[in-house]
Amino acid sequence: MEFLNTPSSEPEFTGRQLVLLKQDKLDEGVQLIQELASLSSTVSSTDPEQDSHSVSEADITVLETLGVAIINKPIDATHFLSLSAASEEPESPILSVEPEQYFYALMDIGDRVIAKPQPSQSGEISLQYLQGYRDGIANLVDQLANQDSLPFKSILSQTWTDTAAATWGLQATNVVNSRYSGKGIKIAVLDTGFDLNHPGFQGRTIVSRSFVQSNKSLLPVQDLNGHGTHCVGTACGPRNPKTGMRYGVAYGAEIYVAKVLDDRPVIPKGLPGEILQGIEWAILQGCHVISMSLGSPRKPGDVRPFYHKVMDRTLKAGSLVIAAAGNSRQRPAGMPAVNTPADAPAAMAVAALDAREQVADFSSQGDSVNGGQVDLIGPGVDVYSSYVLRTKAGSTTTGYSRLNGTSMAAPHVAGIAALYAEANPGTKGQALWSLLVQNARRLPLASQDAGIGLVQAP
Template sequence: MANGPMDRRAFGEQPQRPNGNGSGHSTEYTGRYVVLLDPNNQESGLNALRSAADIAPVERVRGAAAANVSELLERPDVSVLFENLSVAVVEVRPENRFALVTTAEAESSILAAEPERMVYASPITTPQQAPTEFFPAYRSDEDVVAHQSQAEAAASLGPALDEQSVTWGLQAIRANVSGMTGRGVKVAVLDTGVDTDHPDLVGCIEETASFVPGQTVEDGHGHGTHCIGTVAGPANPRQGPRYGVACDARILAGKVLANDGRGPDGGILAGIEWAISHGAKVISLSLGARVQAGALFPQTYEILAKRALEMGTVIVAAAGNSSLRPGFVAPVERPANCPAILAVGSLDKALKTAFDSCGGINGQGGEVNIAAPGVAVHSAAPGGGYATKSGTSMATPHVAGVLAMLAQANPKASAADLTAALLAGAFPLTQPARDVGAGLLQAP
């Protein structure tokens, strides 16, 4: 594969318009670089960087060993290579950064090199609001429905706002009338961790790991626990309505964002390496960082997502919550803006695009692929309780759960096949594809 152009515009990005809750963030860099190597010629690329840019000595990490890498990533005297992904987080002195970039452009065994950035978990927490109307059976053209008998059964339920037994989101995507539960399918949720003692979640957690120095996997933020609950909360929770899409999925809970909701690319890459090594069919990323209008997608995440697909893993990511509709639509954030990553937009209870959901206004890869319930979403919270949150972060685990259902239904399907089935099964909406992609997520 030929080298992609180095996007030096990243160094000049300006803070962007804040999102709907006024908590906007500008681009942050760590000073390190993420370097993507030819998997068949890793050493040539590293040797070129050692010679030209005097990078810090490289420690090699493979597979499940990535679970122990958090402290290593913080050391200024060490670069870390994730061998299975062929990606390195490189420490380099400031005076040698330009030499690193020019070497990466010239060396054929280096596919991409980009500054390491911080990413964020940024949901909007809102009170429960009654919508004007909600139709769980938007079925004007039954020919587009792959499973007509299921659709007819769901339609017979009639309009539903009652969440006493099932959340509105599960009703909208028909998870509650699906015969699939995601049984045995591993879903990695890379986020702020999880309340490992939550009564609803103890049964679904397969493995945990923290990639945040000095912090355990326990969720001091709430974001990760909420997302994990949406993916795999139980059919019969301890209290309140069912809120888990794939009740029998197995969760790999990776803490890549600290308790303040922030984390660098390196921790996310470590989490991806760890998740794939543990057999994750789906990786759910309810996180992101803003990009400018017209910005290119990050080559590192794009090529890694392609490699993940080849290894049998689908990556889904939140489109972002930076818009202020109707007057301002922000572009889909990174890494969701990569063509090989499924970008998820957010819908409210009337199946309208959420006011803060980002849109597909950039070029290739910047599109929204699918939309899911993301407003007033009820799920688990740390301390054994529950919370209602809103944002594309809340829509994304709905998609991850449905992918687990599809993987259960089609155990021999490739990751590309699962992606195609997910998009083909979506129900078309009246909004532009820019905002909702293929349409409303539907369970098989």
């Protein structure tokens, strides 16, 4: 069993800048950035000639789908202030400027009647409606839980154990009884990459790309840490693994791997600019679900509108982001909040549950900020899945491991989202979100810890 947290509650800045542009004024925005920051060369995410070298060499990388410009070169304070001032002008194509800071892998080494949401004429439910529905159910659960109602708790609470057939997480989420496999559904996992030689995935088609410019591996997406391989295994692992015990949810899904975190063995970290490129790539690949077990610490009450807007654009593009809530609860006082980007209203924040159906002691709490709430909870303690094992000599080999973290909970939800997408053809984005929320199993836990409840497979 392994626990891993981010190294510090203080932000670690890179010196680069992320600029959010109005989507209908991208060209004008890039031109303005060039003028204000004295930059010249640009490369676009949709450029067929784009490669890792051209991206790293360009002054500006433009992500056209997300409407983001990444300034790859350090700029001085005068130029930064000019960009920031431009974002305050109503007619400016620049909406905001965000100093880039590192993201990390998130693994921990009164009765009331609630109306069922009704779909709109378009067949989708608004994000605001879903959040109101979630909050209403969460309020009811809070009241019941605080009454210490033993019958209520005995109905909802169970203790789970791994069996020869499946992990406790697949049992608790009803995956073992689902007739769906995620067939035809694309799941993107943005993480440390994937062990391309893992025996549990032989014969599976895996589309991959690395966005880590510092990666020196001969195989660009090869996972030298294990975190990404573990997440892919939980979301998309085989139905009948050679080890006997099933550990993966959507065994029929199409796997897309974006390496956005580096190869360091203890606490992998990544540049948001490269993570954003991974999100853009997943959208362009048509991925229904994007699983992100990574994040940046955030203090309660803090709002980062740049990432809120990016997640909103991702959801509207049809890709549902499932994000780990974070492992910040055990940090110093004042640092238990849901991490970025899970704090964005349009990203589904997933907390971690243990096999006794209690909130993991490391799992971040939600706060009152719009989007800072936990949305769902998933299995995140003692989770068995595929892994990369590091030998005493420092080399790596394929294998399996048990890990803890909201990193482990998020891919459970991502895989189950793929099952719902298969069961409801054409469903994506907000409509897919609504299915996950409506079918979650209520638990006698505070909503700030567990959201609306435990994710359940169709």
